[in-house]
Amino acid sequence: MMMRGILTLVACTVAAHAYCEPLDYAGALAEVSTAPHYVRIVLEDSDGKAHQTCVFGGSLNLAIRLENGLLADRDGIKKATDIALANTERRFRFTNAQAIAVLPLTFSDADLAAAKAKLAQLSDAQLREGFRLMPWGVLHASFRRPPERDAAACALIEQGWSVGVTDIARSLYIDK
Secondary structure, X not given: OOOOOOEEEEEOOOOOOHHHOHHHHXXXXXXXXXXXXXXXXXXXXXXXXXXXXXXXXXXHHHHHXXXXXXXXXXXXXXXXXXXXXXXXXXXXXXXXXXXXXXXXXXXXXXXXXXXXXXXXXXXXHHHHHHOOOOOOOOOHHHHOOHHHHHHHHHHHXXXXXXXXXXXXXXXXXXXX
16 A cells, blocks of 8 residues: 655654664664564554554664655764654654655554454463574464564564564564
């Protein structure tokens, strides 16, 4: 689903969530990796409707750079991270079409509800085991496609986990 118009992003601000702490949030924003971490945001479309979503911290950084005409070098990444961190409400307005395109909505409210329901039944130990990297955990196959994967990332962040995606397989993992 592609969104056009003005977007407002609101990153989560509840301290119980892994990427709501300033250092973790900053780390995800500045991360230059093929195995990036997610940040949870609320994406508001041009009609004012809010959509909870999760995007890679680097994608949010890229959108900020595109919006502000910053280069994709060390200084540009730092400036975009500083812009995000200076905004204590973590509300961002994007009008640049390229910036908007970097942050598409990949899952529906129903996908998020399904992921929350599925993951809420599992203990912390089952989640750690299910999303382990080597050998692969059993939960990877359940959240393979981007809509399910991104919805599961949001559900896990809401539970307090720090969540990333592997570089080649694009499978979810949770930091221990």
